[in-house]
Amino acid sequence: MSEIQQDEQTQIKQRREKLSLLRDKDIAFPTDFRRDAIANELQVNHGKKTKEELDATPIRVKLAGRIMTRRIMGKASFAHIQDMSGKIQLYVTRDTLPEGFYNTQFKKWDIGDIIGTEGVLFKTKVGELSVRVDTIRLLTKALRPLPEKFHGIVDQEIKYRQRYLDLIMNEKSRKNFEIRSKIVSYIRQFLTERQFMEVETPMMQSIPGGATARPFTTHHNALDMGLYLRISPELYLKRLVVGGFERVFEVNRNFRNEGLSSRHNPEFTMLEFYQAYAEYGDLMDLTESMLRGISIAICDSTKISYQGEIYDFGKSFERMTVVESILHFNPELNLDDLSTRETAVSIAEKLAIPIKDNYGLGKVQIEIFEKTVEHKLMHPTFITAYPVEVSPLARRNDKDHHVTDRFEFFVGGREIANGFTELNDAEDQAARFQQQVNEKEAGDDEAMHYDADYITALEYGMPPTAGEGIGIDRLVMLFTDAPSIRDVLLFPQMRPKS
């Protein structure tokens, strides 16, 4: 049975009939209504006034919005309409509308319909700011009934697949996306104030670089060539630093062909920024002040509550190296256990971590870190000194050649940011690419490609530079107290529903 047939047996049929009557009588979808007010502004500007103040100097308003609730009591009705800013109550009576309109028009409208109205502000008996309506028009007939008014939409699947319903019904969802927008605006302003320039670099790349991840592939017909959706903008942004744009940033989508989970969506938003004549330590300081600023802008406090825990961005963030953090969370281990590949592998095996033959000491250390440390890094923490082996684009530390001048930032047990002093030694970079190619040939399909064009760019000279990426979705989750990345993506990736 088709969906249409089934629909026609229900409320949708009744609504189609109402629409059909409208079409016969008048313009069914008028576009000429203009409003001069929105609900929340009225609440803010006039909500605190007394009944007497409102009656003494009548305030006339034109409003538009969707009918969300309705209470018909004979010759008078109350209704709430919702617009982009919030809700406001309407008071509609038979005798203030044209003869017959109340019974033959207004009472036939449905919850979900979109209306335009004019009237005067007043306070009800219980003190709710409302509009005493004298003019009201139907602007858009809704054919489908809205979800139940009290519970709204709780079915996760409908929330994600029909986001518009979630947005109509759930204020918390609207709020989450408003916060997302504010965070991105804050970041743009924060960086622009510091002389960073916003740029856009290719989403479609012939060599997917800048990260280790499985890419999506596509094909360009005219050029008859394969292309990859980017996994990172990094190598293009650094080409711009070579070109003399010494502070650049990009906030946009990356694509990774990996699984879906509460923390992963195949397309996700990254902020990446690069600053010449800076080191990774400078970016850790910058990250601290950016997060502190976001927290104050969004939460009015340096403390945020996430899934029942309180995190404080006001204090200076903790900093420790990868090895220090492993020893801290595994007190039974000592430095020697992590100093040779042989001892580290035996630790990893005790932890049931699968170790491949081609893993060097650095990779084994990172596996142990990910298994035993990452999820325990609850309070804002920078982890530094990542092994060279897992950091093919980061500058080698001058004192310890096994590690790089790199950090990752964690809060709530999740990685939020990754930054380092950039490798601007073209010869070292060429050798690192070659190492990646060897690993790819050995079967690691996440290893990087050799990007000869990028090496050429470095050979022209890239100033000493530090760069960083921040996962915007995970950051927004933190500030919206969202348990799943899907709660901060307007249209998360879903399997098609057959």
Add this chain to the structure above:
RNA sequence: GGGUUGUUAGCUCAGCUGGUAGAGCACCGCACUUUUAAUGCGAUGGUCGAGCGUUCGAAUCGCUCACGACCCA
């Protein structure tokens, strides 16, 4: 990929060890000029996610599949 779990009216949910499918909201009708989960009375609405099996009989038991949720790798 593995484990747990869910899918019943437009929405939120009941439905016991198998015996004719239920409620609230929404919708339709009636009453009602300060309600706000309005209220009162009455009516409508279902291939119980899909398929196969067990059975005299399946929303309920079994298997397979689809789409979610949570946990693990």
